[in-house]
Amino acid sequence: MPVLEHRPTAPVPSWLPGATAPRTDPAPLLPDPSPVRMLGTDELKDQDPALLLDLYRRLVVGRRYNQQATTLTRQGRLAVYPSSTGQEACQVAAAMVLRQDDWLFPSYRDTLAVVGRGVDPLEALTLLRGNAHTGYDPLATRTAPLCTPLATQAPHAVGLAHAARLAGDPVVALAMMGDGGTSEGDFHEALNFAAVLNAPVVFLVQNNGYAISVPLAKQSAAPSLAHKAVGYGMRGRLVDGNDVVAVHQVLAEAMEQARTGGGPTLVEALTYRLDAHTNADDATRYRGSDEVTAWQEHDPLLLMERRLRDLGLLDDAAAAEASEAAETLAARMRAEFHAEPVLDPMSLFQHVYAHPTPQLLEQQHQLAAELAAEAER
Amino acid sequence: MTTMTPTRTVTMAQALNTALRDAMREDASVHLLGEDVGRLGGVFRITDGLAAEFGEQRCLDTPLAEAGILGTAIGMAMYGLRPVVEMQFDAFAYPAMEQLISHVAKMRNRTAGRLPLPITVRIPYGGGIGGVEHHSDSSEAYYVATPGLHVVTPATAADAYGLLRASIASDDPVVFLEPKRLYWSKADLDTTGAVEPIGRAVLRRPGRSAVLITYGPSLPVCLEAAEAAVAEGWDLAVLDLRSLVPFDDATVENVVRSVGRAVVVHESTGFGGMGAEIAARVSERCFHHLAAPVLRVTGFDIPYPAPMLEHHHLPGVDRILDAVAKLQWED
Ligand SMILES: Cc1ncc(C[n+]2csc(CCOP(=O)(O)OP(=O)(O)O)c2C)c(N)n1
Numbered sequence A: 001m002p003v004l005e006h007r008p009t010a011p012v013p014s015w016l017p018g019a020t021a022p023r024t025d026p027a028p029l030l031p032d033p034s035p036v037r038m039l040g041t042d043e044l045k046d047q048d049p050a051l052l053l054d055l056y057r058r059l060v061v062g063r064r065y066n067q068q069a070t071t072l073t074r075q076g077r078l079a080v081y082p083s084s085t086g087q088e089a090c091q092v093a094a095a096m097v098l099r100q101d102d103w104l105f106p107s108y109r110d111t112l113a114v115v116g117r118g119v120d121p122l123e124a125l126t127l128l129r130g131n132a133h134t135g136y137d138p139l140a141t142r143t144a145p146l147c148t149p150l151a152t153q154a155p156h157a158v159g160l161a162h163a164a165r166l167a168g169d170p171v172v173a174l175a176m177m178g179d180g181g182t183s184e185g186d187f188h189e190a191l192n193f194a195a196v197l198n199a200p201v202v203f204l205v206q207n208n209g210y211a212i213s214v215p216l217a218k219q220s221a222a223p224s225l226a227h228k229a230v231g232y233g234m235r236g237r238l239v240d241g242n243d244v245v246a247v248h249q250v251l252a253e254a255m256e257q258a259r260t261g262g263g264p265t266l267v268e269a270l271t272y273r274l275d276a277h278t279n280a281d282d283a284t285r286y287r288g289s290d291e292v293t294a295w296q297e298h299d300p301l302l303l304m305e306r307r308l309r310d311l312g313l314l315d316d317a318a319a320a321e322a323s324e325a326a327e328t329l330a331a332r333m334r335a336e337f338h339a340e341p342v343l344d345p346m347s348l349f350q351h352v353y354a355h356p357t358p359q360l361l362e363q364q365h366q367l368a369a370e371l372a373a374e375a376e377r
Numbered sequence B: 001m002t003t004m005t006p007t008r009t010v011t012m013a014q015a016l017n018t019a020l021r022d023a024m025r026e027d028a029s030v031h032l033l034g035e036d037v038g039r040l041g042g043v044f045r046i047t048d049g050l051a052a053e054f055g056e057q058r059c060l061d062t063p064l065a066e067a068g069i070l071g072t073a074i075g076m077a078m079y080g081l082r083p084v085v086e087m088q089f090d091a092f093a094y095p096a097m098e099q100l101i102s103h104v105a106k107m108r109n110r111t112a113g114r115l116p117l118p119i120t121v122r123i124p125y126g127g128g129i130g131g132v133e134h135h136s137d138s139s140e141a142y143y144v145a146t147p148g149l150h151v152v153t154p155a156t157a158a159d160a161y162g163l164l165r166a167s168i169a170s171d172d173p174v175v176f177l178e179p180k181r182l183y184w185s186k187a188d189l190d191t192t193g194a195v196e197p198i199g200r201a202v203l204r205r206p207g208r209s210a211v212l213i214t215y216g217p218s219l220p221v222c223l224e225a226a227e228a229a230v231a232e233g234w235d236l237a238v239l240d241l242r243s244l245v246p247f248d249d250a251t252v253e254n255v256v257r258s259v260g261r262a263v264v265v266h267e268s269t270g271f272g273g274m275g276a277e278i279a280a281r282v283s284e285r286c287f288h289h290l291a292a293p294v295l296r297v298t299g300f301d302i303p304y305p306a307p308m309l310e311h312h313h314l315p316g317v318d319r320i321l322d323a324v325a326k327l328q329w330e331d
């Protein structure tokens, strides 16, 4: 919907000083008139079959990962798990479009993308297990810590992308957030900075319809979240977030554009979380089962599997192979998460500063003495 | 601005400008960003001439959004740069609080030391310049209550240079509070000496009767009070903390033990403030050396007043001497 149609597109009158003149015609920035889809279209035939199979396999493994993490949470092995069940297409595609030198800036719901990036599941889940804030080395995989304060990671992605561009490195930063996060001030500031700095950054908004219980209609009156891009002078894209091929395609285009100096893009992916917000949430208080059922019919894994079978790209052997990989991961997660984590109380004082302050040294000695006394009892 | 000879008399503003220039010359990873820091040189001219010398990218005029500025600086630091952020005024740093508290202060800890953030956040603070509301806050209590941040504040031009160089060189984030009413105070500056490490208090005036413990904008007031106290028969020491975090307990203890009486002076509000922390620490550590309770002379617990009333709010010589008079001299 061309929201800015009513804006004058006539040339700027000659008496208007240049600084206040509208700088671009918004039309080329507007999002796709309807969400981009690939799975139901002929364009699917042009895609590399190896890529399609890889995407499928990752969806299968991703779904199993979500299920296993949810089960582990019910068993008390994780403190909390914000599941991305139903959103795996976004998670998988986000991890896939990143090159090794690129950076991912995930939110709390994006552990699957983090694992897809190559981070060990055990390390990716320490935050949610509760044994350490960030269990992985962000520099090793170029993956920022999982971010919980909504949208606050977005400006970090912009700054990193800006610094990379200054260094002449072909690095792109991908920041992930939810629909609710787009209401935060940091989201606005990040998009504005990104556009002004022409930073090589891509913002992926997974619009799953809810911020905990609050539906999108109470979050924003914009025609789409992708429309928000226009106000910043940035391209907005709208994609079916459960069509993994489409998400991959749209993200890849945005990444390429950023990498080649074309600046940032805001991508809105329409999706749905099939699970509750977290294990602690009761989703029946704010949404009906008919809605969930409808989205189950539009399940990203189901859509992909059907299409690939229609095209003759997926047979039972390949499907079995994918589920075997999924079971292997799940078995490993069970084995590793059932073991008790090793915890060091003295680590509380590490890494507050490069060198502990005198005050921290005193407190460290206090805890050490308490622990020693405890050990003697 | 001309290149400085090693020693000359400069204002604090010039000393800060020289520190930024020297740091940028020595280390290409030092980048400045903020509002109006480029062509204008900042509203207080602290970045004067730096965009011209180092280019607009290294002295970047950003959009007007403090959280965005600090958040962007975080990403830049993650990529290996050493950002120095200018907040235009104390009260206008508040929009960046979430980035400061949730990310700047915690990133090293959250990542087990893998992502240190060597960011310096410069904030002109405090009153006494006749500023209208939102231009005179003393916000140090918010920052010192946030583990992971260093908080320093110079009171002299020489310290402004040395502490800013040390802050930029620090691998930890530093909130660098610039007492804006001292921007035009002058001192001799020698830029050839070694950079003073963060975390050391300095005795500005020796004395045997009692010590005034202070920092930043209140230092000149305390020195004046100590001068005036001579006529009353008191020989007051004046201790300049310079670094609020880390806190120099050792020096504070030494001085307090040697004189036995202490008054903490700062212009920010008293309740839950830095003075409360200092009084508690001194009582805990020096109780048997104290001849009187530690007293505080601070701003009142009110929103910063209108400029025509601010002199009633700010600790002045008389209020400090009144506190000194209450230190149980008869005992
Ligand atoms: C600044 C901030 N405010 C509130 C919260 C609490 N909170 C956690 S998730 C959430 C909903 C976020 O919704 P959305 O952005 O749509 O992401 P989703 O959870 O749907 O993936 C809220 C309110 C938070 N984490 N950060």
Ligand SMILES: [Mg+2]
Pocket: A178, A179, A180, A206, A207, A208, A209, A210, A211, A212
């Ligand atoms: Mg949501």
